[in-house]
Amino acid sequence: MTAYGNNVLRLAYSYLHNMSDAEDVLQDTLIQFLKTQPQFETSEHEKAWFLRVAINTSKNKLNYNSIRKTDELSETLAAGExxxxxxxxxxxxxxxxxxxxxxxxxxxxxxxxxxxxxxxxxxxxxxxxxxxxxxxxxxxxxxxxxxxxxxx
The missing domain is CATH 1.10.10.10 (Winged helix-like DNA-binding domain superfamily/Winged helix DNA-binding domain)
Incomplete structure (x- = not known):
């Protein structure tokens, strides 16, 4: 969470344009990490795993939202831009x-x-x-x- 949490959150936000959904993706990514407990060769491999899971989870969330036709609030990314x-x-x-x-x-x-x-x-x-x-x-x-x- 400390090492890759911000990266996952920003990536999820870039897909979803909604901070609460992006936070859900971050949480789901961490849960997936705890469930599978994958072994990584390098820290780059670990970061890539987190981002790949976040991308897949974000795409699933987009499909879920499009089926439900929810309205997303327009928020801006507040961190470090x-x-x-x-x-x-x-x-x-x-x-x-x-x-x-x-x-x-x-x-x-x-x-x-x-x-x-x-x-x-x-x-x-x-x-x-x-x-x-x-x-x-x-x-x-x-x-x-x-x-x-x-x-x-």
Whole structure:
């Protein structure tokens, strides 16, 4: 919990956009850890396990919520984001989950494209394509909202 709790919570929030659901995912991830008591070769393997379980649990929660058609409260992530980049992360939250998950893992968690591919069970080239498409979409969204143009 101490080592990976914040990472799991942020990842779950990036999927669910609801802090109480993200906390539920964190709790479910920890319960899964206590039930299975997996053995890890390295701390990187341990962190990857926690994030993979959190991703799967978040996706299950999204399916559950879509079936029940619940309304989610719009909350902002209060932990450690730079104030001047908050608008970028707001734009990332508007992207489809296939894009926002790779952006989150690559930029926020600091994983390489190979590690992201492993976590998401995708090919590395697919992850690179998703990142490129996400960047293009973000550029369009930010250009519309903030009218970013060439500076010179």
């Amino acid at each position: 730079a104030e001047d980049l908050a608008f970028v992360w707001d734009a990332v939250k508007q992207l489809p989950s296939k894009y926002s998950e790779v952006v989150h893992l690559y930029y926020h968690e600091g994983y390489s494209t190979a590690q992201v591919a492993s976590l998401l069970s995708k090919k590395e080239t697919t992850v690179r394509s998703l990142l490129q498409r996400a960047r293009s979409r973000l550029k369009e969204v930010l250009k519309e909202v903030y009218d970013f143009e060439k500076q010179i």
